[in-house]
Structure formats: structure tokens, C-alpha cells
Amino acid sequence: xVPDPLKAYLQDHRDEHLDKLKELLRFPSxxxxxxxxxxxxxxxxxxxxxxxxxxxxxxxxxTDGKPAVLGTLHETPGAPTVLLYxxxxxxxxxxxxxxxxxxxxxxxxxxxxxARGASDDKGRIFAQMMAIEAWVRAGGGLxxxxxxxxEGEEEIGxxxxxxxxxxxxxxxxxxxxxxxxSGFFAPGVPSIIYALRGLVYxxxxxxxxxxxxxxxxxxxxxxxxxxxxxxLIAKLHDDQGRVTLDGFYDNVLPLSEAERREWEALxxxxxQYAASLGLSALTGGEAGVDVMERRWxxxxxxxxxxxGGYTDEGSKTVIxxxxxxxxxxxxxxAQEPDRVTESLRAFVAENAPAGVTTEIRVHAGxxxxxxxxxxxxxxxxxxxxxxxxxxxxRMIRNGASVPIVEVFQRVLGVEPVVLGMGLPDDxxxxxxxxxxxxxxxxxxxxxxxxxQRLSGVK
Amino acid sequence: xVPDPLKAYLQDHRDEHLDKLKELLRFPSxxxxxxxxxxxxxxxxxxxxxxxxxxxxxxxxxTDGKPAVLGTLHETPGAPTVLLYxxxxxxxxxxxxxxxxxxxxxxxxxxxxxARGASDDKGRIFAQMMAIEAWVRAGGGLxxxxxxxxEGEEEIGxxxxxxxxxxxxxxxxxxxxxxxxSGFFAPGVPSIIYALRGLVYxxxxxxxxxxxxxxxxxxxxxxxxxxxxxxLIAKLHDDQGRVTLDGFYDNVLPLSEAERREWEALxxxxxQYAASLGLSALTGGEAGVDVMERRWxxxxxxxxxxxGGYTDEGSKTVIxxxxxxxxxxxxxxAQEPDRVTESLRAFVAENAPAGVTTEIRVHAGxxxxxxxxxxxxxxxxxxxxxxxxxxxxRMIRNGASVPIVEVFQRVLGVEPVVLGMGLPDDxxxxxxxxxxxxxxxxxxxxxxxxxQRLSGVK
Numbered sequence: 001x002v003p004d005p006l007k008a009y010l011q012d013h014r015d016e017h018l019d020k021l022k023e024l025l026r027f028p029s030x031x032x033x034x035x036x037x038x039x040x041x042x043x044x045x046x047x048x049x050x051x052x053x054x055x056x057x058x059x060x061x062x063t064d065g066k067p068a069v070l071g072t073l074h075e076t077p078g079a080p081t082v083l084l085y086x087x088x089x090x091x092x093x094x095x096x097x098x099x100x101x102x103x104x105x106x107x108x109x110x111x112x113x114x115a116r117g118a119s120d121d122k123g124r125i126f127a128q129m130m131a132i133e134a135w136v137r138a139g140g141g142l143x144x145x146x147x148x149x150x151e152g153e154e155e156i157g158x159x160x161x162x163x164x165x166x167x168x169x170x171x172x173x174x175x176x177x178x179x180x181x182s183g184f185f186a187p188g189v190p191s192i193i194y195a196l197r198g199l200v201y202x203x204x205x206x207x208x209x210x211x212x213x214x215x216x217x218x219x220x221x222x223x224x225x226x227x228x229x230x231x232l233i234a235k236l237h238d239d240q241g242r243v244t245l246d247g248f249y250d251n252v253l254p255l256s257e258a259e260r261r262e263w264e265a266l267x268x269x270x271x272q273y274a275a276s277l278g279l280s281a282l283t284g285g286e287a288g289v290d291v292m293e294r295r296w297x298x299x300x301x302x303x304x305x306x307x308g309g310y311t312d313e314g315s316k317t318v319i320x321x322x323x324x325x326x327x328x329x330x331x332x333x334a335q336e337p338d339r340v341t342e343s344l345r346a347f348v349a350e351n352a353p354a355g356v357t358t359e360i361r362v363h364a365g366x367x368x369x370x371x372x373x374x375x376x377x378x379x380x381x382x383x384x385x386x387x388x389x390x391x392x393x394r395m396i397r398n399g400a401s402v403p404i405v406e407v408f409q410r411v412l413g414v415e416p417v418v419l420g421m422g423l424p425d426d427x428x429x430x431x432x433x434x435x436x437x438x439x440x441x442x443x444x445x446x447x448x449x450x451x452q453r454l455s456g457v458k
Numbered sequence: 459x460v461p462d463p464l465k466a467y468l469q470d471h472r473d474e475h476l477d478k479l480k481e482l483l484r485f486p487s488x489x490x491x492x493x494x495x496x497x498x499x500x501x502x503x504x505x506x507x508x509x510x511x512x513x514x515x516x517x518x519x520x521t522d523g524k525p526a527v528l529g530t531l532h533e534t535p536g537a538p539t540v541l542l543y544x545x546x547x548x549x550x551x552x553x554x555x556x557x558x559x560x561x562x563x564x565x566x567x568x569x570x571x572x573a574r575g576a577s578d579d580k581g582r583i584f585a586q587m588m589a590i591e592a593w594v595r596a597g598g599g600l601x602x603x604x605x606x607x608x609e610g611e612e613e614i615g616x617x618x619x620x621x622x623x624x625x626x627x628x629x630x631x632x633x634x635x636x637x638x639x640s641g642f643f644a645p646g647v648p649s650i651i652y653a654l655r656g657l658v659y660x661x662x663x664x665x666x667x668x669x670x671x672x673x674x675x676x677x678x679x680x681x682x683x684x685x686x687x688x689x690l691i692a693k694l695h696d697d698q699g700r701v702t703l704d705g706f707y708d709n710v711l712p713l714s715e716a717e718r719r720e721w722e723a724l725x726x727x728x729x730q731y732a733a734s735l736g737l738s739a740l741t742g743g744e745a746g747v748d749v750m751e752r753r754w755x756x757x758x759x760x761x762x763x764x765x766g767g768y769t770d771e772g773s774k775t776v777i778x779x780x781x782x783x784x785x786x787x788x789x790x791x792a793q794e795p796d797r798v799t800e801s802l803r804a805f806v807a808e809n810a811p812a813g814v815t816t817e818i819r820v821h822a823g824x825x826x827x828x829x830x831x832x833x834x835x836x837x838x839x840x841x842x843x844x845x846x847x848x849x850x851x852r853m854i855r856n857g858a859s860v861p862i863v864e865v866f867q868r869v870l871g872v873e874p875v876v877l878g879m880g881l882p883d884d885x886x887x888x889x890x891x892x893x894x895x896x897x898x899x900x901x902x903x904x905x906x907x908x909x910q911r912l913s914g915v916k
Contacts, residue, residue, distance in 0.1 A: 032772025092774060098669075156773055197674060201773045210736025211556075214887040215760045216655060216858025219788050220743035220752035222735060226761040227695070233685065234692030277680060278668025283813035285678035294678035302673045303684040304776050309763035310784060314490030315614055315659045315821045316550060317786055318762050318887060326768060328775055330677050355741035363773045400674025429672040429776060 001387065002448045009138035010130060010444050017444075018113070018437070020050070021126045022106040024088075025115040031066050031089035031153045040066040040152045043088050047150055054132055056148065061168070063160040066152030070171070073132070074145040080175035080458050081145040082451065083414065085404050086125030087154035087181065090117035091429045098431035111437050118435040119426035124180045125150060127421065127440055131447030139448075143455040147172060151404065154181070157201055157364030158403040165411045176377040176457050177414045178450060181402055183422025184439075185266055190385035190393040190446075192378055193418040195296070198331035198368035199401035200341055204232065204348065205359045207322040215317040223355045225323040226309050232351055233325060236301050240287040243301045243329070245343040251334045253370070255297050266394060268292050276425065296397035299340075300330045330399060333370040341365075366403035371415045380453035381417035388446030389421075417454075421446065459845065460906045467596035468588060468902050475902075476571070476895070478508070479584045480564040482546075483573040489524050489547035489611045498524040498610045501546050505608055512590055514606065519626070521618040524610030528629070531590070532603035538633035538916050539603040540909065541872065543862050544583030545612035545639065548575035549887045556889035569895050576893040577884035582638045583608060585879065585898055589905030597906075601913040605630060609862065612639070615659055615822030616861040623869045634835040634915050635872045636908060639860055641880025642897075643724055648843035648851040648904075650836055651876040653754070656789035656826035657859035658799055662690065662806065663782040663817045671777040681813045683781040684767050691783060693809055694759050698745040701759045701787070703801040709792045711828070713755050724852060726750050734883065754855035757798075758788045788857060791828040799823075824861035829873045838911035839875035846904030847879075875912075879904065 010017075027043035044060050044067045051058035051071040058071035066089060074081070093103035093116045101107040106115035113123070135142045149172065151161060165172060185191040206225040213222065238244050270291050274282050285294035294300075308323030310316035329340055345360055352358045372378070373395045385393035398418075408416050421443035427433045468475075485501035502518050502525045509516035509529040516529035524547060532539070551561035551574045559565040564573035571581070593600045607630065611617060623630060643649040664683040671680065696702050728749050732740050743752035752758075766781030768774035787798055803818055810816045830836070831853045843851035856876075866874050879901035885891045 032770075032774070092768070092770070094768075094770075095670075199674070199775070201775065208737065211885070212553075212888045213735065214858060215758070215762070215786060216657070216788060216856070217882070217886075218735070218742075218753065219758040219760050219857060220756055221731075221740050221749050222737060223741040224760050226764065227691065230688040230691035230761060230764075231695070233688035237685070237689070273679075277671065277676070279666065279680060279813050281811075281813035282679050283811045284676075284680040284682060291679050295676065298678055300673070300677040302677050302682050302775075302777060303688060303767070304673070304774060304778075305767035305769040306684065306688075306764040307769045309761070310550070310552075311763040311765045311769075312490075312550070312552075315784065315786075316490070316762060316887070317657070317659065317760075319760060320762075326773065328673060328773075330674060353739075353741045355737050355739035398674070399677060400672060424675070427669065428675075429774070430670040 002445055002452060003139055005138040006134040006448050007445065009134045010441065014441065017130050021123065024122050024126060025106040025117055026104055028104045029089050029152065030092050031156045032092060040089060044069050044152060047088060050129065051148060054129065054136055063164050065160045068152060068164060069148070069150040071148040072146070073142060075141055076143065076145050079144050079455055081147060081173065082454050083147045083149065083172055083174035083177040084128055085149050085151070085177065085179045085416065086128065087121045087151040088125065089152045089155050090120070090122070091155050095431060100432055108437070112434040113437060114432060114434045116433050118433050119422045120428035120433065121154065121181045123435040123440060124420045124422065124443065127443035128180050128447045130444035131451065134444070134448055135451060143452050147174060157199060157366060159364035161403060162407050162411060165407055169412060172412055174414055176454050177408055177416035179402060179405055179416040179418045180420055182398060182418050182420040183424070183426065185394055185396045187423060188391055189266065190389045190391055191396040192381040192385065192393060193398045194371045194373040194378065194395050195333065195397040196369040196402050196405055197399050198335065198337060198366045198406070199328055200331065200337045200365040201328040201363040202341070203324050203326055203361045204229070205322055205324040206352065207357045208355065209319065209321055212321050213319040215319050218319060222319060223353055224319045225356060226320060228353060228356050229306065229323045229325050232348060233303055235351055236347070241285050243299065245340060245347055247343055248299065248340060251336065252299060253333050255293055262395065263292055266396070295399045297332055299332050299335060302328055304328060330401065331368045333368045335368060337365040337367060366401040367406045369406045369409065371409070375415060376457045377415065377417050377454065380457055381419050381450060384446050384450035384453055385419060387449040388442045417450070419446070460903055460910060461597055463596040464592040464906050465903065467592045468899065472899065475588050479581065482580050482584060483564040483575055484562055486562045487547050487610065488550050489614045490550060498547060502527050502610060505546060508587065509606060512587065512594055521622050523618045526610060526622060527606070527608040529606040531600060533599055534601065534603050537602050537913050539605060539631065540912050541605045541607065541630055541632035541635040542586055543607050543609070543635065543637045543874065544586065545579045545609040546583065547610045547613050548578070548580070549613050553889060558890055566895070570892040571895060572890060572892045574891050576891050577641070577880045578886035578891065579612065579639045581893040581898060582878040582880065582901065585901035586638050586905045588902035589909065592902070592906055593909060601910050604909070605632060615657060615824060617822035619861060620865050620869060623865055627870060630870055632872055634912050635866055635874035637860060637863055637874040637876045638878055640856060640876050640878040641882070641884065643852055643854045645881055646849055647724065648847045648849055649854040650839040650843065650851060651856045652829045652831040652836065652853050653791065653855040654827040654860050654863055655757070655857050656793065656795060656824045656864070657786055658789065658795045658823040659786040659821040660799070661782050661784055661819045662687070663780055664810065665780040665815045666813065667777065667779055670779050673775040673777050676777060680777060681811055682777045683814060684778060686811060686814050687764065687781045687783050690806060690809055691761055694805070699743050701757065703798060703805055705801055706757065706798060709794065710757060711791050713751055720853065721750055724854070753857045755790055757790050757793060760786055762786060788859065789826045791826045793826055795823040795825060824859040825864040827864045827867065829867070833873060834915045835873065835875050835912065838915055839877050839908060842904050842908035842911055843877060845907040846900045875908070
């Protein structure tokens with residue numbers, strides 16, 4: 001149990017912590033802006049300074065992209081080492097016009113903190129730092145030796161993380177690890193994630209005529225790259241919502257009966273979920289498959305945007321020279337990103353009509369993850385969640401991709417505890433992202449409890 | 459034949475005319491910019507001033523959109539009245555980065571004048587004004603009574619033209635009409651258009667969840683509006699490139715054998731056409747139908763742009779709340795715009811999946827046109843073209859839409875001579891639009907000859 005002086009410390013410093021978190025949220029640290037034209041560097045510097053203030057040996061660690069932040073506080077001889085991971089980069093804020101307040105000027109309304117990154121992931125890493133501070137200032141020091149790694153490219157698929165970890169493997173060696181980048185299954189249901197979907201993100205470009213053409217003069221003669229692209233995207237699913245790529249489902253692990261039973265206990269309410277999204281029906285994914293299975297244990301193929309032609313106000317009768325779609329596939333264990341990418345290449349080569357050329361540019365991806373839900377660190381995570389929130393915690397999957405988890409497994413040989421205090425309605429990746437302040441306060445107690453419990457996991 | 463003093467006048471005033479045309483081209487008179495935030499008003503004012511300088515009674519005539527320009531020079535008692543139509547609005551210039559020189563700062567390179575509108579349609583209406591000036595200054599006055607109408611909304615489908623013509627029908631009454639808004643069939647082949655395709659331009663919006671969603675958390679559960687839209691667009695064509703709308707081809711008039719023979723004489727070279735567009739194959743439109751028939755005598759359905767989701771650099775894994783496609787259908791006689799629009803509405807209602815809503819917003823359209831190629835005014839047009847260019851002229855169709863033509867037929871009861879000196883490689887509606895100066899000079903002689911010949915058509 002977390003000692004009372006720590007709880008009192010956290011209780012007494014809420015105003016100060018909220019002010020500090022707001023400072024962190026003011027950096028528009030969007031990783032997908034190329035070059036230095038963003039706030040990733042300054043945001044990383046802020047974190048280094050903050051960690052140093054807590055007694056860490058901390059520094060900015062360059063990568064081939066945005067810098068990471070590395071810190072160590074190893075002052076507990078004989079205690080196990082814990083690696084703590086989070087990310088300080090955030091999703092782009094657009095569409096800006098839908099935000100009630102400025103995404104980079106945090107505002108508290110109705111006990112919720114609104115800002116881009118408030119939930120994903122700055123709020124979560126700040127809760128960890130609050131817990132560290134409480135142990136250092138009011139608990140006589142951390143019960144574990146802690147190594148901190150804050151990444152700056154999670155929202156663009158962590159393209160430089162794996163080589164970074166491989167190069168720093170010795171520095172990052174640990175007995176257990178925490179990935180502070182997730183959330184509750186539902187309000188009132190804290191949870192630990194034991195499986196995540198992987199991701200392949202790519203751009204598919206169809207090129208037709210050498211310049212934009214007038215659809216009156218040339219329409220009917222030339223293949224329109226936008227129509228061709230729409231046709232290719234449409235053909236990637238059959239009428240039952242299944243992805244048509246050759247061998248796409250070959251390696252998908254079936255869901256066990258034990259998992260199905262465990263999930264039933266979660267009390268997922270399909271109608272309530274649909275209503276929360278403003279939907280009358282949940283018609284995505286494969287027909288005849290349960291919604292929870294479609295979200296957690298089945299792969300998908302989504303279109304995220306289509307460029308080309310005319311998209312401003314009014315009308316323009318153009319046949320564009322080229323059109324590009326941003327597409328992604330969410331993968332589940334044991335699908336291989338390289339294999340599905342090759343299958344997509346073959347599909348496009350086979351299905352694109354004569355008279356156009358195609359190009360596929362693959363962004364960073366992530367392998368799917370499945371971990372042992374019965375491992376001691378996982379149990380420690382469940383217990384810490386129950387202690388902090390006073391609620392029973394559950395082992396769950398998540399449909400999103402947290403590349404670090406699979407890379408931790410494969411490169412560092414450690415299976416991390418994936419947790420966080422986000423809520424499903426936090427609007428991560430959407431306008432008006434928020435963090436419930438109650439979750440921030442309790443999340444810091446969870447973090448304090450988890451350090452304590454991981455001191456017994458070697 | 460055009461009197462020699464007129465030819466000498468046109469020859470002697472080339473520098474001055476080029477400077478004046480450049481003035482006209484500097485106005486960025488883009489009709490699809492709403493409100494007054496464009497140069498349509500100032501451009502119309504410039505035309506009024508120029509016409510007054512030629513002796514016209516001229517004025518700006520308000521419409522519910524951009525103003526029109528109206529002018530009369532009726533000083534030839536007993537002569538027939540001719541109505542001259544052109545448009546001063548231009549297509550948007552984007553993508554700007556592909557222009558060699560500023561689209562609104564005209565530049566002559568290699569005896570070609572580069573600017574947005576140089577060919578379509580400012581160059582063509584200016585050639586008409588050069589001919590008027592020659593008759594007035596060097597010919598003792600025009601051989602006809604001339605009414606001029608320059609529109610400011612042709613490039614957005616002339617949404618306010620029909621009520622305008624109906625309201626001004628008495629002022630616009632004429633024995634014949636000229637629509638100066640077309641071009642050569644090919645280099646060396648001047649032509650008169652006797653048939654045009656119509657147009658229905660619309661936006662199709664698919665709305666799914668009430669806000670943008672994270673594709674990891676929700677992908678597979680909810681229908682993605684972009685994927686739904688792609689599927690709808692794809693389904694609008696079958697595997698043979700035919701539009702699948704119910705009854706779409708019902709009213710399409712078949713091509714006559716006489717027309718086929720006439721077209722063969724044009725010597726259209728399919729391979730050369732494909733090469734000029736940078737294409738290895740002409741795979742648009744209906745399989746098994748000749749390319750010229752597909753361009754001129756068959757309807758199409760094209761996508762011009764898709765909005766929604768994330769289209770900036772990098773990756774964002776968003777399922778957008780809504781997605782919108784700009785679509786148009788080119789129609790041929792005797793298809794009815796309203797009927798195909800209704801058919802599209804029925805198609806979308808039938809094919810959109812549960813869990814999304816759809817909306818169709820129709821922009822202005824145009825009916826298809828078919829005129830009598832043997833009418834006296836048409837013959838006058840052919841002869842004037844031959845006189846100006848010294849080349850045999852042909853009766854042709856065109857796949858584009860010039861709404862004024864059908865409206866002239868229906869509202870004013872006059873079938874216009876549709877001609878112009880554009881060339882297929884003028885890049886109208888595309889970057890680096892140009893006008894060959896040789897065509898400008900000869901086009902003004904054609905205009906002078908046509909006024910003379912129409913003085914005999916009552």
C-alpha cells in the first residue's frame with residue numbers, strides 16, 4: 001500500500017501539479033511536422049529539466065527523427081530496475097474549428113482539463129512524474145531503480161524507436177517495464193492491456209495523365225485517378241466487410257473460449273457504445289463477428305484521407321493527374337506487417353487498370369502484440385490500479401497500436417505493464433481532447449503503488 | 459471577304475491589342491470564390507469601359523451572383539441583330555506550384571501568351587473586340603447591329619444565367635448569335651461545334667460517427683465514411699466502365715452513320731492523343747466504344763475531389779466523422795439532368811450501408827445540346843473560319859458543357875454559332891494555360907468576317 005505521507009503529498013500539491021502539466025501541454029509537439037518547425041525539441045528540453053529537478057540524471061537523446069528523453073534515478077541498491085515509457089508527441093489538432101478552446105492553451109472546464117495531449121500521452125506521463133516526486137520528496141526515495149524513456153514520435157508510428165532501443169539496450173536493461181499510454185476499458189473499469197493490434201500505414205498513389213485535364217474535353221477517354229483509387233479502395237473489402245488481400249487472415253490467431261468468457265464479464269453494451277459515437281448501427285468490419293472481437297482481435301483496413309483534384313469550395317471539373325490515399329491496416333497476432341504489405345502491392349499491381357501507374361509508400365508500422373496475462377508484473381499492475389482507483393481492474397486487449405510494447409518484448413526482452421487512466425470519451429486523436437482531473441489525481445496514486453509493487457518483481 | 463483596311467488596322471495595332479489583353483488577364487476573376495473577395499467586379503468594369511471606348515452603350519448588369527456585362531452598338535438600320543456571348547470569369551489557377559509564370563501576370567514566351575484565361579475565355583472575347591474595333595475605326599461601322607453579353611459565372615456552371623436571360627429576353631432578341639468560347643478540333647483544323655455535353659455537378663457527403671475517431675480504438679466497429687464513399691463511387695461504374703445508375707442511358711441518342719463518317723474525315727489519331735496526355739492507354743469510359751464517341755457522344759461520371767480525414771504530410775490514423783466527394787456527370791442529348799440526379803439519389807439511398815447518413819448537394823448544371831449543322835448561321839461560321847485561318851473548317855461536337863448554348867436555344871429561341879481559336883494543348887483548366895498569338899491575330903479576322911457574313915442571315 002502507498003504510504004500515507006505520499007498520498008498527503010499528492011493531495012497537497014494538486015494546484016502546483018496542474019500548473020506544471022499545463023506548461024507541458026502548451027508545447028505543440030506534433031511529430032508529423034518534418035524538420036525543426038515544431039515544438040518537439042523545446043518540449044523534450046522541458047521534460048529533461050523537470051526530471052533533473054526530481055533528482056534524475058537526464059538528457060535529450062537524439063534519434064534520426066525527433067529527440068527522445070532519457071533519465072535514470074538509480075539510488076536504491078539491490079532493488080530491481082524498472083523502465084518507464086511514455087511519449088510527449090501529440091496528434092495534429094485539426095480540424096481546428098471544432099475545438100471549443102485552443103488545443104495548445106489548456107483550459108479546465110467542469111473538472112476536466114482540455115488540451116491536445118491532455119490524455120494521450122502527456123497527462124499520463126505527468127501522473128507518473130507526480131508519483132516519482134511523491135516518493136522522492138515524501139517517501140525517502142523510490143523503491144525501485146527507475147529508468148525513464150519518453151519518446152517523441154509515437155503518433156507517427158515510432159519510426160526510429162527500434163534502432164534507438166537496440167543502440168541503448170544496455171542502458172535500458174530492466175527487470176520490468178511500464179508503458180504509461182493507455183486507458184480504462186470503460187468508466188469505472190480500470191484495466192491492463194495484454195494484447196494490441198499492429199499497424200501498417202501507407203500511401204497509395206495512382207497517376208494518370210501527365211497534367212490535370214478538363215473533364216469535358218477528356219472525360220470518358222482517360223481513366224480518372226480518383227475514380228481508379230476509389231475502385232481499388234472499394235475492392236479491398238468484399239460485401240461481407242472482409243479484407244480481400246490474398247492470405248490476409250492466414251495468420252490471425254483465433255480467440256480462445258477463455259478470452260470470450262473474460263470479455264463477457266466486462267459488460268460491454270453495444271447499444272450504449274453506438275449511441276456514444278452518435279451511430280444508429282455498428283456496420284464497420286466483418287459481418288457476423290462480435291463488435292468487441294472486431295475492435296480487439298480482428299484486423300482492419302481503413303482509409304484516412306484522399307488527396308488530389310479539387311477540394312475547395314465550389315466546383316471545378318478537373319480530372320487530376322494523380323490521386324493519393326492514406327490507408328492503414330490494423331493487424332492482430334500473428335500477422336506479419338511485411339507479408340500483408342506485399343499482399344497489398346500484389347493486389348494493386350493486379351487490379352490497377354492499364355493507363356495508370358501506381359506507387360505505394362509505406363510509413364512506419366508496428367507488429368501486433370500478445371503477452372502473458374498471468375505474468376507477475378501484470379498482476380502487480382492490476383493490484384496497483386485497484387489500489388489507486390478503489391475499483392476491480394481487468395485484463396483487456398486494445399485495438400490500437402503501441403509499437404513500443406512489441407519492441408520492448410523483442411529488443412529488450414521485457415514484457416511491459418501497459419496501463420493508464422484515459423477514458424473512452426477522452427477524444428484522443430480528435431478535437432476537444434480532455435483528461436478527467438479525478439483520473440489524474442488517482443492515476444498518480446496508481447503509479448506510486450506500481451513502483452512499490454514492482455520492487456518485488458525481479 | 460473582310461475589307462483590306464480592316465486587315466491592315468488589325469495588323470498595325472498588334473502591340474497595342476496585346477497590351478490591352480494583358481490588362482484584361484491580370485484580373486483574377488475566379489467565379490467560384492464566394493462574395494466579393496475576387497476580381498470579378500473590377501474585371502467587368504474594365505470590359506464596360508473598353509466597350510464604351512468602342513462606341514457601345516455598355517453597363518454592368520447585376521445577377522444573383524457575379525455581374526454580367528451588357529453592351530449594344532445598334533447603328534446599322536435595317537441590318538440583322540447579332541448577339542455575341544463570352545465569359546470573363548476563369549478557372550481557379552491551382553495547383554499554383556506547377557505554373558512556370560504567375561497565372562495572373564501574363565507573359566509571352568515563344569509567341570504564346572501564358573496566363574489563366576488567355577485561351578478560356580478572355581483571349582477569345584478579346585479577339586471579338588479587336589474585330590469590332592477594326593470595323594468601327596477602319597470599316598465605317600459594324601455591318602450588323604451587335605449586342606454583347608459577357609458572363610461572369612461560366613466556370614461554375616452559369617447558375618444565374620437562365621433567369622438573367624429570361625429577364626432580359628427583349629434586350630437580347632437577335633437574328634443570330636455567336637458563342638465565342640471554343641476551339642479548334644486539332645492544330646490546323648478550325649471547327650464549329652454543333653453538339654455539347656451537359657453537366658450535373660454535385661457533392662455527396664457520407665456522415666458516420668459524431669466526431670473523428672481513432673482507428674485503433676474503433677476501427678472494425680464503425681463504418682468509415684471514406685471507405686463507404688469510395689465504395690459508393692466505385693459502384694457507380696460496372697466492370698465495363700458503364701455507369702450503373704438506373705435508366706442512365708435510356709435517353710442517349712445513338713450516333714448516326716453520317717456523323718461517324720464525318721468524324722472519320724477528322725483524322726483523329728488515338729495513339730497521338732494518348733501520347734499528348736502522357737498516357738500508355740485510354741482506359742476511361744465504356745469498354746468497346748470508340749474514344750471519340752466516348753469523348754463527344756457518351757455520358758460520363760467523374761470524381762473531382764474527396765474531402766475528409768487527414769490529407770497533410772505524414773500519417774494520422776483517423777476515422778473521419780464525414781467525407782464528401784465532388785462528382786459530376788457529363789450528359790448527352792437527350793438525357794435530362796433532373797432525371798439522372800434523381801437516379802443518383804435513389805442509388806445512394808439504396809447502396810449506403812446502415813450506420814451512415816448521406817446528403818447530396820447539387821451545384822448548377824447544364825442540359826446537353828444538339829443543333830442543326832446545316833443552318834445558315836453555321837455555314838457562315840464555317841466560311842468565316844476558313845477565311846481567317848486559310849484552312850478548311852469542320853463541324854464537330856465537343857464533350858464539354860457551355861450552358862449558354864442550350865439556354866440560348868430554349869430561352870431566346872436562337873441557335874448560336876459556337877466557335878473560337880483555342881487549341882487542344884492550351885491547358886485550359888490546368889496550369890500554364892496559353893494562347894498562340896498567331897491564333898489571336900487570325901481569330902480576330904475570323905470575327906470580322908463572321909460579322910460580315912451574319913449581316914446576310916436574318
